[in-house]
Amino acid sequence: MGPGEIILLVAVLFILVVIAASAIKIVRQSTSIVIERLGKFNRVCETGVSIIIPFFDRVANGKTIDLREQIADFPPQPVITKDNVTMQIDTVVYYQVTDSKLYTYGVKNPIKAIENLTATTLRNIIGELELDETLTSRDTINAKMRAILDEATDSWGIKVNRVELKNILPPRDIQDSMEKQMRAERERREAILRAEGEKKAAILTAEGLKESMILRAEASKQSKIAEAQGEAEALRSVFAAQADAIKFINDANPSTAYVTLEGFKALAKVADGQATKLIIPSEIQNVTGLIASLGEVINTTNTPSKK
Numbered sequence: 001m002g003p004g005e006i007i008l009l010v011a012v013l014f015i016l017v018v019i020a021a022s023a024i025k026i027v028r029q030s031t032s033i034v035i036e037r038l039g040k041f042n043r044v045c046e047t048g049v050s051i052i053i054p055f056f057d058r059v060a061n062g063k064t065i066d067l068r069e070q071i072a073d074f075p076p077q078p079v080i081t082k083d084n085v086t087m088q089i090d091t092v093v094y095y096q097v098t099d100s101k102l103y104t105y106g107v108k109n110p111i112k113a114i115e116n117l118t119a120t121t122l123r124n125i126i127g128e129l130e131l132d133e134t135l136t137s138r139d140t141i142n143a144k145m146r147a148i149l150d151e152a153t154d155s156w157g158i159k160v161n162r163v164e165l166k167n168i169l170p171p172r173d174i175q176d177s178m179e180k181q182m183r184a185e186r187e188r189r190e191a192i193l194r195a196e197g198e199k200k201a202a203i204l205t206a207e208g209l210k211e212s213m214i215l216r217a218e219a220s221k222q223s224k225i226a227e228a229q230g231e232a233e234a235l236r237s238v239f240a241a242q243a244d245a246i247k248f249i250n251d252a253n254p255s256t257a258y259v260t261l262e263g264f265k266a267l268a269k270v271a272d273g274q275a276t277k278l279i280i281p282s283e284i285q286n287v288t289g290l291i292a293s294l295g296e297v298i299n300t301t302n303t304p305s306k307k
Contacts, residue, residue, distance in 0.1 A: 025050045025059070030067045032100045034060035044100045060104050069096045069161060072111055076169065077119045079126040081134055088169040089126070091118055093149065094162040102157030110156055114149070118163070121148050131170065138165050 027033055027047050035042045035050070037057050052058075072095065076088040093114060097103045107113045125144050126134055134141070142163050150160040170178070 019054045022054045023052055025052055027064070031064045032067060033064055034100050034104045036060050041101065041105070065097055065100045065103060067097055067100075069094055072114060073166070074115050074118060076167065077122055079123050081126055081129060081131050083130045085131045085170060085174060087126075087131075087134070087171065087174075088167070089122060090166045091122060091145070092164045092166050093118060093160060094164075095153070095158050095160050097157055098159045099157030102155065104157075106156040110158060113156065114153065114158070114160075117149060117152055118145070121145050131174070135168060135170075138168075141165060 025033065025045060026049055027045050029047050031047065033045045033050075035045055035052055035057050036059075037053070041060070042057060072093045074091050074093070076090040078086055079089055080086050095114065103110060122141075122145065125141055129137065129141075142165060145163040146160055149163060153160055169175075
């Protein structure tokens with residue numbers, strides 16, 4: 001075999017190896033490829049190794065389709081609310097390819113189609129809401145947009161999982177008005193909280209004064225009770241002493257003259273006051289008897305005792 005034949009054989013083997021290598025397609029995890037044969041859809045190759053016929057089969061659009069969930073962040077879109085306020089809203093769409101064939105042949109540019117559909121749907125929904133409703137109804141808007149987009153993209157082999165309003169930017173004058181309103185609301189709440197605090201402080205002060213007055217009244221009451229009990233105890237002691245003295249006198253069997261003298265002392269004490277009238281007991285009205293009794297007592301007192 002000559003040198004020319006060897007070179008030709010090597011070239012043929014090289015071409016066969018290249019053709020065999022091009023006939024093997026390895027599809028990675030979570031991806032797929034669409035195979036066309038002579039320009040017509042043939043099949044969808046999933047994860048793994050696939051064999052194609054060189055020169056007859058080719059990958060549609062020359063691209064591998066990603067089957068994972070993907071994110072499309074669209075730029076802000078101008079929308080007009082029901083009360084004629086123009087604002088800028090940008091959205092984020094989470095989608096996933098569920099049918100590679102429909103994704104390849106259903107629409108020319110799927111991402112651009114989703115963006116335009118999102119903008120149109122957003123304008124329709126916001127056009128039915130006023131500004132305040134738009135700012136407070138994000139969850140409702142997200143749910144409506146997801147339902148509409150998911151239904152519309154079924155024919156493209158795409159499933160829309162979530163739609164989120166990323167930013168809502170009202171006009172500058174509206175933002176200034178909202179900031180002033182929020183500032184006024186914060187000041188109102190601050191005034192209410194301050195008034196409630198002062199009210200509670202006044203109530204606590206009044207309750208403290210009340211408790212203090214009650215305690216002082218209770219202390220005064222206890223003091224008066226103790227004082228009254230002391231006076232009662234003193235009176236009981238005095239009366240007990242007087243009772244003992246009377247008992248002692250009774251036990252000594254005093255004479256009539258002594259009793260008369262004691263009555264005279266009592267009469268002297270009664271007459272020592274400022275009264276203009278004096279009532280004398282009938283027992284001592286007889287002055288003569290009183291003087292005689294007094295003399296007898298004096299004589300008895302002055303007589304020395306005999307031992």
